[in-house]
Amino acid sequence: MKISHVYLALLGLVAAPAAYAEGGAISDKQTEVLQQLLTFYAEQAVTDAKENDEPIPDTNFSADVGRKFYLKRRTWQSMDRTCSGCHTDNPASIGKHIETDKPIKPLAPAANPERFTDIEKVEKNFATHCMDLYKRDCYPHEKGNFIAYLMSVR
Numbered sequence: 841m842k843i844s845h846v847y848l849a850l851l852g853l854v855a856a857p858a859a860y861a862e863g864g865a866i867s868d869k870q871t872e873v874l875q876q877l878l879t880f881y882a883e884q885a886v887t888d889a890k891e892n893d894e895p896i897p898d899t900n901f902s903a904d905v906g907r908k909f910y911l912k913r914r915t916w917q918s919m920d921r922t923c924s925g926c927h928t929d930n931p932a933s934i935g936k937h938i939e940t941d942k943p944i945k946p947l948a949p950a951a952n953p954e955r956f957t958d959i960e961k962v963e964k965n966f967a968t969h970c971m972d973l974y975k976r977d978c979y980p981h982e983k984g985n986f987i988a989y990l991m992s993v994r
Contacts, residue, residue, distance in 0.1 A: 866991065870949045870956045874991055877962060881984035888980060897981045906989025909982055914973050921973055923947075923986075932993050948993035956990075 866874070882899035889896050910923045910931065926944055927935040932951035935944035946952040956962060970978035978986070 884980035901984035901988035906985035
């Protein structure tokens, strides 16, 4: 039995969103932005260490370290907060804002083609959320490990 090319094309239209929802590929644009960010954070970590006369940190970012950072609980204003508190333990899942209960699109770039496509937006989100959790901006090595983790999530 022969299957027509039109039928195969239609199957592809149905299968592609399903595969993406289960953890698809990171787009070329996302890959480009993520690589630029990792390079910038590595350079910034070295620069900061030199300026502060500290040992040069490891700039081979680790998904395992990033995952621990993502799941780490912090107590602030008598509330237990984490990245995963809003984004769930699986950043490829839909999250929920802890105060408003509004849904939050998946954080993992493989599960959300809108994430990590704009460097300025990524930096703005880091500034806002790190301030919420740490009362400071995150360090470059923390950001690099965090991104390495999110890149590993499918």
